[in-house]
Each structure stands twice: as C-alpha cells, then as structure tokens.
Amino acid sequence: METTNITSAILTTEELLEAWQGHRRLTRRVIEALPEDKLFNYSIGGMRPFAEMAMELITIAAPGVEGAATGEWKEFGEIQTPEGIKGTTETKDELLELWDWTTEKIEEFWPQIPEERFQEYDVAFGQYEGKIWWHIFYFIDNEIHHRGQGYVYLRSLGIEPPFFWERK
C-alpha cells in the first residue's frame, strides 16, 4: 500500500477565491465613493488618481487568473474585453463595468486552476518567477495596498471610506 503525506489545507481554493472577491467588492466601493472628477484627477504627492490604480488592478486580475489556470500569460488587451471599452475608461460607469467584467472572468477561470497548480512555479506575465499561490497573493496584496491609498484620498476629501471589514 502506498502512503501519502496528507497536508492539511490552510484554506481551500474556494475560500481563497471568496477572500479575493470580498476584497474586490470592497475596492469597488472605494471606486463608487470617489466623486467622478476626483476618481480620474485627484492625486496626493504625485501619485496616480485612483482610477489608474483600479485599471492596474483590472489589467492584472483577469489575465492573471487566466494565466494561473492555463499557463498562458496574456496582456490585458489580448483578452476579450466588453464591447466598446477596450481597456480604457473615462467614466466611473465604464470603470465599474470593467470591474464587474473582471469579476466574471475570475469566476470563470478560477475553477479551472488545478489544485496542485498553486504549488507550481511559473513566470507570471513572462517576468515574475514564483509559485502560483505567490502570484495570486501578490495580485490580492497589491489591490489591498492601492485601496489603502484610496482610503487616504477619500479621507483627505472629507469622505468616509467604507468599513475595511465589510466584504459582502
């Protein structure tokens, strides 16, 4: 009889997906909370407006989860985007539409990531070497990082940010 080392899972893939989507729901609220002109033009210390940060997150998330699933790391422009948007947004509605499109892409590709794949090494976007779990964590951590910056933008504008713990 073969024996196998059973490793307890810290968390399941479904739980990790839900944690990520929970963060994404919170980030969506930050986009919603910023007045449209501030979303695209407001900056502190020469940093990017929050719309540009959100676009960075979008351009990482959808091709990133596809790369994790398939091993093919495409650029954002190479994957199908909602008609009429094509990777640039000029209004809050367009940005939110692209955000929600990304949510669907994540839901579509996530179940296609084989469980053992999280421990495999891959070169994400042809540039970054690491295990798949690390890449996914990086996507999430980078979002939390920029969203925290969005909180400062909101506070400096006198706008109450959403509760950090609210992820529904």
Add this chain to the structure above:
Amino acid sequence: METTNITSAILTTEELLEAWQGHRRLTRRVIEALPEDKLFNYSIGGMRPFAEMAMELITIAAPGVEGAATGEWKEFGEIQTPEGIKGTTETKDELLELWDWTTEKIEEFWPQIPEERFQEYDVAFGQYEGKIWWHIFYFIDNEIHHRGQGYVYLRSLGIEPPFFWERK
C-alpha cells in the same frame, strides 16, 4: 481501509509565515523611512500618524499569533513586552524595538499552531468569529492596508517609499 480526502495545500504554513514576515520587513522599512517627528505627528485627512497605525499592527500580531496557537486571546498589555517599553513608544527606536520583539513572538508561536487549526473556527480577541486562516489573513491584510496609507504619507512628504515587491 479508511479513505481520506487529500486536499492539496495552496501553500504551506511555512510559506504563509514567510509571506507575513516579508510584509512585516517591508512595513518596518516604512517606519524607518519616515522622519521621527513625521512618524509620530504627520497625518492626512484626520487619519492617525503612522506610528499609531504601526502600534495597532503590533498589538494585533503578537497576541494574535499566540491566540491562533493556543486559543487564548490576550490583550497586548497582558503578554510580556520588552522591559521598559510596556506598549507605548515615543521614539522611532522604541517602535522598531517593539516591532522586532513582535517578529520574534511570531517566530516563537507560529510553529505551535497545529496544521489543522487553520480550518478551525475561533472567536479572535473574544470578538471576531471566523476560521483561524481568516484571522491570520485579516492581520496581514490590515497591515498591507495601513502600510499603503503610509506610502501616501511618504509620497506627500516627498520621500520615495520602499519598493512594494522587496520583502527580504
């Protein structure tokens, strides 16, 4: 013969520890990068100075990892702190000393968390119900969130923040 569902681990407990400590090394660099007076007094939009955010992280991390390991959720003041510090800091050196003490506490208690414990529910600090992995992720995510805010403080002061991807 009993059969057991073998779940592939997304990541190992050692990898999660290293990811956390990597984030903590980066946060330490943000503390170091802020001039001492700005660390304790500078604020945007009525938010707390970064020293207060860092103290929040310290008061969560050490008792948090002990709670994850033992099921006993103590307040920060109840656990042993370095002599002469007692949970308040007035200088950058004191804050960094307490940060490094926390690093050691995490290293001490982390290996005492049983692997299966990450999937157990517990009420962290007597208030927050969730699985242990969720609590640990919350500690880490909360740190990334506040550190992102520290980056805005730095940028607004004309100081280049450390690279986000540098975790050594």
